[in-house]
Amino acid sequence: MATLSDVAARAGVSVSAVSRVLSDAPSARVSEDTRRRIQDAAQELGYRPNFAARALKFSRTNVVGLIVPDLTNAIFTELMRGVEDEAHRRGYMVLLARAEGMPEGEESIPRLIGEGRVDGVLVQVGDHMRPHDLQKLVEGTLPVVFVNSIHPQRAGSVVLEDEAGMRLATEHLIGLGHTRIAFIGGLPSSDTSERREQGFRAAMADAGHAVDDDHLTRLGYDPRSGGAALARLAALEPRPTAVVVANVNAAHGALLEARRLGLRVPEDLSLVAMHDAWTAENAWPPLTTVRMPLYELGRAAMAAIFDRITSGAVSDVTVSEPAPVLMVRESTSPPPA
């Protein structure tokens, strides 16, 4: 790789002259002739500034870390796309770190944040993220933005309109004539879970339908938990005729469990889920969902961490554009007679 001094040698000038010309420094008092010789030399050598040297000089890497609980999560890919696009637009690159599946003694997060590899971190908190690592993140001096969860301390956050989304899902079922509607939520510790539950409750209250405590489960967003939640709900007497699932992954588990129990969807049980991953349309039956602006969430997150890095501004953003959209497919229908 060509360095500044290679270019300088070829152009017959000093390193500093080259640096000033190539970075368009206003303090560059350079003759037209010299300027052209430098530019030609740089061109011919294919000069590109060394990343490490710049990072060392400026204490700035133009890289942000993205910490996600689980790569196989379908909603993550949309988020990631948004982050990537916005990062690219701002001259940043994304260093991916997975929080899941790391052996206990491992230290991938300290390595990420402690060695000056990144200028900031985007964190999507998963159910299984170690509080220890989280603590380290928030305590440190590194800019952090939480995606889809609000952290009490001094970190910024970017969230979706969870409540509005769940309200939309619930109103769809109510509109179909359901009254005994159950809810499959995330773990109580997750704060999206709380907001989503509130959306559900609000819609039910507006319609004048009671919400039985038995009808609320809070087992988690993953397929396995969704299955367990559905099993619990299916055992109730009388059985709910519809279920609002707070996450599409959990909905897949619920669907599987329903099939196992011999419940037909949607004839015996309607199912509507939050987040429109592409897996939803390939489900059996295709899932009715509420599409949330995950791509825009990713972009907003990257924009927020950028602001945080460059100006220190801490902000809590709610991404409301585009608004949640109901994607009606085949997992919902009017209740059985």
Added chain:
Amino acid sequence: MATLSDVAARAGVSVSAVSRVLSDAPSARVSEDTRRRIQDAAQELGYRPNFAARALKFSRTNVVGLIVPDLTNAIFTELMRGVEDEAHRRGYMVLLARAEGMPEGEESIPRLIGEGRVDGVLVQVGDHMRPHDLQKLVEGTLPVVFVNSIHPQRAGSVVLEDEAGMRLATEHLIGLGHTRIAFIGGLPSSDTSERREQGFRAAMADAGHAVDDDHLTRLGYDPRSGGAALARLAALEPRPTAVVVANVNAAHGALLEARRLGLRVPEDLSLVAMHDAWTAENAWPPLTTVRMPLYELGRAAMAAIFDRITSGAVSDVTVSEPAPVLMVRESTSPPPA
């Protein structure tokens, strides 16, 4: 962030002593007492070596780039997991770059490889990767390993047993009694496509079944192309009773198209696909697939690029462990009478 000189000041010694002690240099002639003072100081300050400084000194970043065509591809996540795990084991981090969707004038790949950000690159060639960028990659001096495609020039590669996998899928259909079996392949330019087609042909030849040219399509691995391919096959007279799909994503598209055409799967048409993404079990009906060792492919790719970086060894590896496994679900059955 604490630096070496912070630690040195606190321990009352020189920077070099600290460096030698903390990096366990054999040339460190240091008294027991000094050693302990240094270690304590480092501990208390939470010292971590600065990434940029090391990278500058060694011309080594311990980061590899991973270039993928499309993040939303379900099989990519398994691959990525493998890459990540192996990278982590070897003290590497992964910088993700998406090749898809970049505006024409953009230069994310040159930025990745030209500025010394990464020690090597893993490339999964997609159908829409710009040959221009590819060329740059191969021409450069940076270690490159191609994943799932063999490049004629001096780059290494890591591939799966595509032929064996397709053979397994085809034999499953043959075992069920099918004889008019069609094939939905990738673009002719992709070299996995060729290997997979050969596996299909070999299995058909072994069983003594003819392969009509009409029964071979090569439209691509994505859902849309899979749908188009199925539409073409469904119009044939007599219609094939089963289809081997060279990629699970294409199979989803084919499934959708079959439904649209009023063909029942598997009653009217059996479908078996390569790659067991988790989307397969959530399809309608759940797809019979051949599970390939994608996670291990990712690990092997990372191992190969590591060897390439550290020893310069160029190797072409075929990942055959674990062997392809047939996952029988509900998209295949004996042919209609």
Added chain:
DNA sequence: CTAGCATGAGCAAACGATTGATCACGCAGG
């Protein structure tokens, strides 16, 4: 009594880029 050596530690250059300070030179004004 001094040369020789082992021990423990610091000095300084290097990696590549940036940038404030400095220098050489030609020329005009006093």
Added chain:
DNA sequence: CCTGCGTGATCAATCGTTTGCTCATGCTAG
């Protein structure tokens, strides 16, 4: 003849680590 100044370029320090070399000290052997 000397001072002052504008122009065009270079010098040198800096970021944090690493590492070959040097240095000071104390001890032993001749």
